[in-house]
Each structure stands twice: as structure tokens, then as C-alpha cells.
Amino acid sequence: MKEIQEFFVNFRTIESIIVIALGTLLRIFATKSLTNVRKKFGFQKNRVVLINKIITLLIYASVIVIISFIWGVDEKELFLFVSSFLTILGIAFFAQWSILSNITAGLILFVNYPVKIGDTITILEKDNNVSGEIKDIGAFFITLKTEENEFVTIPNSIILQKNIKFQSK
Structure with a gap:
């Protein structure tokens, strides 16, 4: 029985390492793609840095959620935590709607503005x-x-x- 538990712990560790490696490779690919887009369309470096930070945040948040599932976090508990966090974040952004609209506008200006x-x-x-x-x-x-x-x-x-x-x- 102990050998089976050790096998699953080792298997989860390997899965977690693979997810972290894939997340890192995805971030590197996204960074290189953004650099190529910047060179192709002549965007400023600080615009690309901002978008890269947002993409990196999303990638690593996804990695954390996937690793949580690998290690057996209950989906209901994770959903409750995420929904509570997003509710609080939504209320904060609603109170500062102009901030959210300015961030969104900044992304639009980066991608599609002459x-x-x-x-x-x-x-x-x-x-x-x-x-x-x-x-x-x-x-x-x-x-x-x-x-x-x-x-x-x-x-x-x-x-x-x-x-x-x-x-x-």
C-alpha cells in the first residue's frame, strides 16, 4: 500500500514538473512572438513589455490551477475560491471603472491603433x-x-x- 502511495506522489511530482515546464515554454514562445510582432509592426518596446506581463500572469495562473487539480484539490473548493476572488475583484474594478476601461483601452491601442x-x-x-x-x-x-x-x-x-x-x- 505504501508503494502505491509513493508511486502516486512521484507521478504527481512528475506531472507538476511537466506542467511547469510547459508553462515556461509557452511563456517563452509568447515573449518571442510578441517581439516578432513588435519588430514587424514597429510597436514600442514598453507596449510589448506590458502585454508580456499580462500574458505571463495568465499563463502562470493557469499553471497554478492545473497543478492544484493534479494534487487533488476539490473542484468545488477551487471554484468557490476563484469565484469569491473574482467577485471581490469585480467589485473593486466596478468602483474604479475608469481604471479597468483605461487598461482595456491601453491593450486596444497596443494591438490596433495607428x-x-x-x-x-x-x-x-x-x-x-x-x-x-x-x-x-x-x-x-x-x-x-x-x-x-x-x-x-x-x-x-x-x-x-x-x-x-x-x-x-
Whole structure:
């Protein structure tokens, strides 16, 4: 009986090592793919770093869940924990909805938007247009440098909601 238990512990250990190795290989593949996309489409390095962090977080969270199942964590208990965590996270994001929308907008700007750092844009509004050179595109804000050498930060969600006129370098 003891030999059977040792066999299953050894088997679970081997399975866990395989899952960790596959997760690491998947992360390496994702990083190389993002680097190739950056080079192909001319994205800035800081944009790729942000997306890479998010993908890495998702991959390793998945690895932890799979290893939990390997070691016999009850699905109901794991589901209860995950649903409780997501509920608390959802309430926190609902209270800070603009933060969530800015992160999402930042991802959209990274993947599918024609401007990049160094481009000059004008955000077209009714009364007050804002013009400047893009100095940084972060997870939450785009930073512009105006002709008066002032730095203006604009939430990513605003960039997606407004009409933009841009001049690429």
C-alpha cells in the first residue's frame, strides 16, 4: 500500500514538473512572438513589455490551477475560491471603472491603433483641442508634449472615444 502511495506522489511530482515546464515554454514562445510582432509592426518596446506581463500572469495562473487539480484539490473548493476572488475583484474594478476601461483601452491601442511614440496628434473636441507629440503610451495614460513644452496626460479610454488627427514621423 505504501508503494502505491509513493508511486502516486512521484507521478504527481512528475506531472507538476511537466506542467511547469510547459508553462515556461509557452511563456517563452509568447515573449518571442510578441517581439516578432513588435519588430514587424514597429510597436514600442514598453507596449510589448506590458502585454508580456499580462500574458505571463495568465499563463502562470493557469499553471497554478492545473497543478492544484493534479494534487487533488476539490473542484468545488477551487471554484468557490476563484469565484469569491473574482467577485471581490469585480467589485473593486466596478468602483474604479475608469481604471479597468483605461487598461482595456491601453491593450486596444497596443494591438490596433495607428499612432506610436513620436507621432504628433490632435485630440479633436468641441471647445478645446489638445495637440502634442506622443512621449509615452502606458497602461493607463498617453503622455503628450505640447508645443509649449508642457506634458499632458490623457486617459487611454479618451483616446478611443475622441476623434484624433495625427501626423506620423
